[in-house]
Amino acid sequence: MTIEVGGRLPEATFSKMGAEGPELVQLGDLTKGRKVVLFALPGAYTGPCSTIHVPSFVRTAADFRAKGIADIYCVAVNDPFVLKAWGESTGGTAAGITFLGDADGSFTRALGMDFTAPQIGLHGRSNRYAVVLDDGVIAAANVDKPGVCDISVGEALLAKL
Template sequence: MTIQVGDTLPDVELRVMGKEGPEAVSTQALFAGKKVVLFAVPGAFTPNCSETHVPGYVTHADKIKAKGVDSIICTAVNDVFVMDAWGKTQNAEELIMLADGMGDFAKAVGLEKDLTAVQFGVRSQRYAMIINDGKLELLNVDEGGADKSSAETILASL
């Protein structure tokens, strides 16, 4: 079942790239006491994600944070090395590039997508969330494209 507005986000251990290498981080630590914009993409380095989705959040990061957002997180079902390399190519220093390598978070919030027919395996749907102190305030899921989960749409919703 897909997470609903008002629900508490599940606590899942994921990975980020730290100064010494991959580090475990819990979603509870990322969300507790903070206002967070989290957006998910089907895969790092994919065309729409690299050409439109992430660049929008990079461009609008200051405006989003000026609305009281503590963190902007990009997640995908990719490993931490891929997410780190992708963040560097996207100049995404203002974003947390969160690796959901096994799709545990996508599954826990009910937003996984089976793309085995095109050799991608199980990935994440494209979506964006506004999370306030661990509770879901807004969920926009895209059926195609990235309009509902774009930085511009989320900025207008803050």
């Protein structure tokens, strides 16, 4: 599967931290009748993810909302406990970004966006991309080349709106 404007992402079940612990959410429920941003990255607490990628969406969150984006979701192949702590430490949670765990990597694999870098302990992680979904349909998409954090940042996606 490829990420392209006019297409749809595969249905997925994500985990997120709720008020009483981990919760499962369906991608379709998050996007139905709504305009949202979804961006994905290799993992919590990794270099560019923490210093470039998430901060770019923290900086642009208010601008996205001013353009009609209802929610911003960050997807990583991590568990909801790690993502909760990481969201708080990066300021992402305070900016209104919801962190979603693709804990088993099935969503990432279905998209063909997975990679493995065993030398640094990353197995089945996601390459970087960012999309605007309008009622589940991809309205804008930026997919980075492997190992790069460039066009999937908040500012680049915002420029497409």
